[in-house]
Amino acid sequence: MARAVPAVQLVGLRKAFGDVVAVDGVDLEIADREFFAMLGPSGSGKTTVLRMIAGFEVPTGGAVLLAGTDVTTAPPYDRDVNTVFQDYALFPHMSVLENVEYGLKVKRVDRVERRRRASEMLDAVRLGGYGERRPGQLSGGQRQRVALARALVNRPRVLLLDEPLGALDLKLREEMQVELKAIQQDVGITFIFVTHDQGEALSMSDRLAVFNAGRIEQVGTPRDIYERPATAFVAGFVGTSNLVDGGTATVRPERIRLLAAGEEPREDETFSAGTVRDVQYLGAESRLRVAAGDGELVVSVPSGALGDVRDGAGVRLAWRREAAFRLTHAGMKPEGGGDA
Amino acid sequence: MSTTATGSVPIAGLARRIGRAVTRRPVLGLAATVTAPVAWLLVVYIGSLLLLIVTAFFSIDGFTQRTTTELTAGNLDTAFTEWVFVRTVLRSVGVATAVTMLCIAIALPMAFYIAKVATTRVRRSLIVAVLLPLWAGYLVKAYAWRAMLQGGDQGGVLKSWLGFTPGFGIAGVIVTLTYLWLPYMVLPVYAGLERLPASLLDAAGDLGARPWRSFRTVVVPLLVPSIAAGSLFTFSLSLGDYITPKVVGGTTQLIGNLIERTLLAPNQPLAAAYTLWPVVIVVAYLVAMTRLGAFESLK
Numbered sequence: 001m002a003r004a005v006p007a008v009q010l011v012g013l014r015k016a017f018g019d020v021v022a023v024d025g026v027d028l029e030i031a032d033r034e035f036f037a038m039l040g041p042s043g044s045g046k047t048t049v050l051r052m053i054a055g056f057e058v059p060t061g062g063a064v065l066l067a068g069t070d071v072t073t074a075p076p077y078d079r080d081v082n083t084v085f086q087d088y089a090l091f092p093h094m095s096v097l098e099n100v101e102y103g104l105k106v107k108r109v110d111r112v113e114r115r116r117r118a119s120e121m122l123d124a125v126r127l128g129g130y131g132e133r134r135p136g137q138l139s140g141g142q143r144q145r146v147a148l149a150r151a152l153v154n155r156p157r158v159l160l161l162d163e164p165l166g167a168l169d170l171k172l173r174e175e176m177q178v179e180l181k182a183i184q185q186d187v188g189i190t191f192i193f194v195t196h197d198q199g200e201a202l203s204m205s206d207r208l209a210v211f212n213a214g215r216i217e218q219v220g221t222p223r224d225i226y227e228r229p230a231t232a233f234v235a236g237f238v239g240t241s242n243l244v245d246g247g248t249a250t251v252r253p254e255r256i257r258l259l260a261a262g263e264e265p266r267e268d269e270t271f272s273a274g275t276v277r278d279v280q281y282l283g284a285e286s287r288l289r290v291a292a293g294d295g296e297l298v299v300s301v302p303s304g305a306l307g308d309v310r311d312g313a314g315v316r317l318a319w320r321r322e323a324a325f326r327l328t329h330a331g332m333k334p335e336g337g338g339d340a
Numbered sequence: 341m342s343t344t345a346t347g348s349v350p351i352a353g354l355a356r357r358i359g360r361a362v363t364r365r366p367v368l369g370l371a372a373t374v375t376a377p378v379a380w381l382l383v384v385y386i387g388s389l390l391l392l393i394v395t396a397f398f399s400i401d402g403f404t405q406r407t408t409t410e411l412t413a414g415n416l417d418t419a420f421t422e423w424v425f426v427r428t429v430l431r432s433v434g435v436a437t438a439v440t441m442l443c444i445a446i447a448l449p450m451a452f453y454i455a456k457v458a459t460t461r462v463r464r465s466l467i468v469a470v471l472l473p474l475w476a477g478y479l480v481k482a483y484a485w486r487a488m489l490q491g492g493d494q495g496g497v498l499k500s501w502l503g504f505t506p507g508f509g510i511a512g513v514i515v516t517l518t519y520l521w522l523p524y525m526v527l528p529v530y531a532g533l534e535r536l537p538a539s540l541l542d543a544a545g546d547l548g549a550r551p552w553r554s555f556r557t558v559v560v561p562l563l564v565p566s567i568a569a570g571s572l573f574t575f576s577l578s579l580g581d582y583i584t585p586k587v588v589g590g591t592t593q594l595i596g597n598l599i600e601r602t603l604l605a606p607n608q609p610l611a612a613a614y615t616l617w618p619v620v621i622v623v624a625y626l627v628a629m630t631r632l633g634a635f636e637s638l639k
Contacts, residue, residue, distance in 0.1 A: 056542050076545040083546045089539035093561045102557075103547035154547065 005068040007032045007158050007190040008053060013062035015048050022048040024214035025062070030158075030192060030207075035184050037193045037201040040211030041237065046194045049211075050160050053192065054083050067157060077106075081158040082151035086166060088143045090135035096122065096146050097131035103154040121153040122146075124183070141172045148183070158190045165200065177204055198238045202226060210234045226252075232327055242297045244270070244324050253287065253300035255323035258315055265318040272297065272317045279310055290315060389619070395612035407608050415613035425598060429617050432594040435514055436578035442518040443525040443574045444567055451526050452559070455533035456541070470526050478520070482587040485516040489588055508590035516588050517578045524573035532566030533559070568629045576622050 008030040015023040023045040030036045038046040051057040052064055055076035063072045071079050082103070090099050097118055104114035122131055125145040135143055144164060151159055164180075165173045181204050184191045195201050201208045202222040209219045210233070218230040229235035232243060235250040242251050265271040274292030286306050288299045299317060309315060362369040396419075399412045419425060454466045473481065490496035491507040498505040506512050536559065544554035582596025595618055603611040 054542075054546060056545075076542070077548045077550055081546075083543070085539045085543060087537065087539055089537065089543035091540060091543070091558055102544075102549075106548040106553065150547070 004032060006030055006065075007034070007067060008192065009063075009065035009068070010049070010053075011063045011065070013049065013052060013064065014060045015045075015052060015057060016060045021214055023052070023059075026214075026216055028209060028216065028219065030190060033188050033190055035181065035191045035193065035204060035206045037195060037205035037208035038211060039195055039198060039201040039208050039238070041196055044211040045214040046209075046211040047162055050083075050162055050192065050194050053158070054081055054160050055079050080156050081160055082154050082156040083160040083162065084144075084147045084151050084164045086163045088135075088147040090143055090146055090150070092135055094134075095131060096127065096133050096135065096138070099135065099146060100131075100150045100153050102150065107154075117153055118149075121149040124152075124186075125149045140168055141176065144168065144176065148180075152183070152187060152189070155187075156189065158192060159184075161191060161193045163194055163196070165195075165197075173200075180204065202238070210237060212237070228325055230327065235325075235327065240298050240300075243295065244272075244297075249324040249326045251319050251324040253298045254285075256297065256299045256301075256317050256319045258299070258301055258305060258309070259318055263316075265316075266320075268322070269318040269320055270324065274315060274317065276309060276311055276313045276315055279306070288315070290317065292317065392612050392615055392619075395609055396616060398609040398612075400607055400609060405606070412609075415610045416616070418610060419613035419617065425614065428593055428598055429595055429621075431510070431592075432579055432596075432618075433621065435510065435517070435594060436575045438514050439517045439521060439578040440525075440571045440574045442514070443522050443570065446518070446522060447525040447529050447570065448560070448563075448567075451529040451533055452555070454526075455530050455536075456538075467530070470523050470530075473519075474523055478583070479587075481520060482516060482584050485512070485519065486587050489515070508588050510589070510592045512588040512590070513585050513592055513594070516584050517581060520584070521574040521577050524577070525567075525570035528566040528569040529563060532563045536562055564632075568632075572625070572629070575625060576618075579618050579621060 006029040008028070010026050010028040013023055013026040013028075014021070026045070026049055028049075038049060040046045048057060052059050053066075055071070055074060055078075058073055063070055065071065066080060091102065094102070097115075100118040100121055101114050104117060109117070119128075119131065122128055125148055127142060127145055127149065130138065130142065130146075135146065138146065144167075147164070161180075165176050168176060177200060180191075180193075193201075193205065202225070205222060207219065207221055208225060210217045210225060212233050218225060218234045220228075225234060225238050229238060229241065229250060232247065232250070235241035235243075240253050242253065242256070243249070244251050259265065259271075272292045274290040274297065276288055277291050277296070278289040280287040280289075281303065284303060285300050286303045288301065288309070290297045290299055297317065362372070395407075396415050397411045397413065398407050399410045399414065400406070401408050450470075454463055454470075458466060486496075486508075488496045488498050489505050489507060489512045491499055491505045495505065506515065540558055540562070541554055544558045545551075549557065579594075580596055582594060582600050585592050585594050585597055595614065599611050599614045602614060605611075
């Protein structure tokens, strides 16, 4: 059986701005109808990759294929993709309806038809009665939805979202995460979503790529990335992770348990002893920083199991050997010694 | 921190006392800050305008040719009905409009290139190139254009290089004024483009608009306030100019030339009445621009 043509294919993609290499050889395939996240710290090249898919930047090397067609040097207006910008980039001199209609108008969709489709799209993002307003009269969350409607009304093959939730407050962001996911399933369009928020990337995407210093460190499902990080960087950037076994393996804080007094570690467990530096009470669970060996371990335990452990107390720790995940290739050391 | 310190340094003490008084009553500080500029505005701008209006009602003693304070509406009647003068007013408005249109047509692509296309280094030198002519004397530039526009056997640069020159006349006046006031259009338009987020252009392209369409439907509408600001300069400066027509205008005369001639006649009251024309026109222009919403984004 022939493999389906990927919606987006990046081949050895490179981009240099003068002497600065922003993207350094990225290969990636994104399937049709996939919700794909590009996760990484600022300056890791994820936004530049997005801009090359959109056509705003011309790659220094490599190729961009949309549905199998090479569009590496095609201008943005000749690509079947639309973008939701970080600052929304709504046209301030047009009404909300005119903003949403803009793409259809450019494509010469007749007046009645484009009015109908734009209104439908505004209804879909729950901004039914807002067509006559100016973008300046809307709240951040509403503007974000207008930007989404303006892009989606064109029924692109791929929708690119550049940190679309970054400017929203926490509650609104969580609402929009759920909503975006629902909209994506509704319209059945490939979504490529750039974010530096690992929680957002894990909770929303079907698959994600973790970027670092212009390269992809790992591509996989959220579960793969979280439970089987390929590099120390991924382990540190996605969730909190402890480097163990001389920096060759990682173990998640919730996989480490406190041994009760007199309790011995089981056969299949690794043992470590240390001194508590800091106890952070987080409600259902508590987080300990423990000085152990030549490093520090972050341990997450149910608050009920904490007992009388406090700063300066000696604790004994154990984790199952299989919970410590071996890093498949040496990457950069995670920032902040494993606490990300 | 004692009274002795205040006593031994009286000026510092006085300054401190003023400082305290101003802090306690903000109105004092406000008054101290705005009194001078407001007085200047009232006396120099509004005051002279009022004097101008009053003078327009004075009359000339037919025997001594001196201005008398005897009130008459005759000057205004002449200024606003005499066909020779009204025709000059219409010509002046036409010239000012043409100059403004030409300035917009040249400044838009020029400012766009400077603000959005040129590299940082090229951008700097281009801004200097736009600003530099403002440092040169007005007369020098006007006479430079006279030399260039010169026709006939002793033709200037235009004639010898292009083989064509509009010569001295209304076209020469428009060309010269456009050159003189162009920076006043380029600068506000450039500033407006600088403020225009690049993502808006990206968005237009992303939605399928080719560059020219993005320019027409996104850039230009957002530049209307900048263009309006620039046009106030180019329009009113052209409307009031009377030296350029003398240098390159041939027989062409604008409002300023008639006012000057009347003033030297001497008929100060009639000249004052004539002067009300440009005042009325510029006020009408401002009102029209405000009605069009040209200054909305400045609020």
